[in-house]
Amino acid sequence: MFKYIAVIGAGTMGAGIAQVVAQMKCDVYLYDVNDTLLRRAVERIKADLKRAVQKGLMTPEEVLAVLDHIRPKTHLPDMSPAEFVIEAVTEDLRVKRDMLRRMEEVVKQGVVLATNTSSIPVTAIAAGLKQPSKVVGMHFFNPAPIMKLVEVVRGDRTSDDTLKTTVDFASFLGKTSVTVKDTPGFIVNRVARPYYGEALRIVGENLATVDQVDRIAREVAGFAMGPFELMDLIGIDVNLSVTQSMYDQFGGEPRYRPHPIQKRMVDAGKLGRKTNEGFYRYDEFSKKRIDEPGRS
Amino acid sequence: MTSNKERTPARGVAKAPKRKEPAGKKKAAPAARPVRTTPSKAPTPEVKPRASATAIPVLLLSGEGSLALEYAVAAAAKGYAVHLWNVDPLPAKSALPQQASIVATPTANAAVALEVTISDRAAKQRNVKALDSALPTTSPIISSSLTVTAVEQASWIVGKHRLVGCAALPTYASKLTVEVAPTVFSPRQTLEAVGAFYASLGQRMELVQDRVGLVSARIICQLINEAAFALQEDVARPEDVDTAMQLGVNYPHGPFAWADILGMRNVVAILQALHADYAEERYRVSPLLRQMALGGEWWRRQLEQSPKGM
Incomplete structure (x- = not known):
């Protein structure tokens, strides 16, 4: 054809x-x-x-x-x-x-x-x-x-x-x-926003820790990856720029407002797996996650 | 068989390496800082699944029918005698497990009560009050706190120490983890008893702060809300939204199929509670979603027949 x-x-x-x-x-x-x-x-x-x-x-x-x-x-x-x-x-x-x-x-x-x-x-x-x-x-x-x-x-x-x-x-x-x-984020990027946005708010409000939210997302909701693991994989800077772009394109709709945690992490250079540090830390060589109990 | 014997294995499970309760507690500890007072404040009576006259511990269930049925099946399979009180609508007799019975008044010797009314605040208040006056002070009351915080529910009753919140929604009875929200009144003993109860059902407790929606429901409901806003703006057809989220980002369900699983009315009730609690536009419920909750299955047909369907 x-x-x-x-x-x-x-x-x-x-x-x-x-x-x-x-x-x-x-x-x-x-x-x-x-x-x-x-x-x-x-x-x-x-x-x-x-x-x-x-x-x-x-x-x-x-x-x-x-x-x-x-x-x-x-x-x-x-x-x-x-x-x-x-x-x-x-x-x-x-x-x-x-x-x-x-x-x-x-x-x-x-x-x-x-x-x-x-x-x-x-x-x-x-x-x-x-x-x-x-x-x-x-x-x-x-x-x-x-x-x-x-x-x-x-x-x-x-x-x-x-x-x-x-x-x-x-x-x-x-x-x-x-x-x-032709609307900002089309379907997938748009409907996926709350997955990161709400998770960040939950942690920002001290409602639960980063690893608790990831565990609950996997074990209760059934997602393959928790929101923070996923943001580390995607890149926190990439995730922030998608959110920011949607927020701007929707004329400042509060549902898409980026979270200060994201901005702070990007400012700190903690971009996720690619910098070996994001919401979790990763071994420089093996790239495996370093589990630090109690750290959020 | 004494009730003691019945309880021991449950405790054993709670302490088993895989479902270690301390892990849950340790993780929750930092989160507890801002709100929770130290649990050791008052000489509260010890709360635990109670040693009763009958050999088998009784789980008392009240609240929404289909949800109560799920927990009844799960608990009966683990050896509980399940009593259903004020369950509405009452599940069909044939659907109930053998160990379940319907009671007209709250069982006075129930070891633990699980209240699963999700959105009807008045009914929840009635149920929780009745449970508090009927049950021995040592039996915990676990009450769904997705639309009313646990601390608010505790404020209705005398035995404030024994009420904790939880996330109870359709399918949640079969998950490996359960979100539990202690309140400022909850002593360690209550949490131990609640942890032992969930461990006996094979569920690991994750202690989180007491806020409407808790964690998983808040995330899922906001995903559904966003999908409904997109649908309202005619971005795509509902079945395409579901397909896109499953294939594009590997979600376990599409948002509309998920809303059907959790109950569209429950989803709207949780979002409305979030909106009321935070008073933020962020949690504004999509008007279409509210209509979908009222219209039941009707909305799908209506949308499919829409001449504008892209």
Whole structure:
């Protein structure tokens, strides 16, 4: 159904999406500004596929076939055969809009331009393009090859055709898609806010300790990870910036107000697992959690 | 078999390495600083599952029917004689375990009382008062405190020392952990007796501060509230919201399915209690959620038929 797909941006998400597409036996043009970035992305995909081989999920031949479908490009006009474009560059309105504007000139008339974003309004990215009706949001979750969900975001100007093509494309990739109106946080990031926000308030009010809240979230509510373990994994700075962005976009709605604890931790450089210290401490080398009873 | 014998294994479980009660207590200790007075303030009578004339300890249950049934089944399986008093609506006889019986007045020798009315404040007050005057002063009263704090409930009764709050919601009877909220009146003996009771049901006690909603319910209800706000703004269809939360962030249930499990009315009651207690806009209940609680299953059909459904 689709033969040539363009993925713009070879970061974590771009590489992951390219891998998903290539695994569907579909040619994927992976674009970024230089060869180093592209090589790094292909290496990452290779490493991921190698793990799949080790687990017995794929044969080495299949891996080669997948890699064969990936065509790294640094020259935008080379992407002209693309029948569907997914842009996954950095989360910056201007960069994204500029990229799609240039891409609009390259591809055939009527090709859908999907933007992978979690926090920027699709409608804003589409503004200024010749055909904003062709722009749609496609929010993949990290890691893209594993996570089944794609939020398909309908911008204010997105046409029904564009939406339908995108939903079909998502199912072609083996993903489950949900259609979402272009509102801050879409569904997942929005509905997940209270998980962190309430947990922070509970600890801030001294209602329970960090590890108590995590235990209760796991053992009573049945979450796979407690809110504080999860914030440590996501990165407290990343979590704060998502919350802050939603708070701003919703015009200061109190439900999304960031908690002072988050800000203080970011100021202190306690960002979670990546700095070996967040709500918990982690061993520098083994990366395992250091349990300190009584510490919150 | 004496009641002493019956109690001993329960205590034993409480002290077993995996379900160590001290851990729960130690964790709660720092949290206790701001509010709780030292438990050793008064020469309170020792509270424990009581040695009674009958061989088998009696658990007295009152409050909401379906919830009482869950606890009745769980407790009967662990050897309790379960007495249901003022349970409304009364579960079908066939659904009740054999060891359960329905009583017209609170059993005077009950070892422990569990009051599981969630939102009806007047009914809760009546029940707690009646339990306090009927039960021996040594038997603890464990009362769901999701919408009324435990300390407020304790203020209604004479035996203030023996009432503690807990989180009781549908499915909570089968969890490994239970949130328990002691009050400023709770002596150590009460907590030990309550801990032993939960340990005998196979549940580990997590002591948290006495605030409406406690921990898990406050988080889950706010997730549901946020989902309802999104639905109200027509962001996505309800089934898509559920799918997205399960696949996007691996939640055990989608928020609307979760609301059905916990009871939409319970969810709204907890949110309203949070809103009243904090007087913060943050806990404002989504108007659509309130309607969903009133409309029961009706809202789903209504939404599915909506011509605007995206």
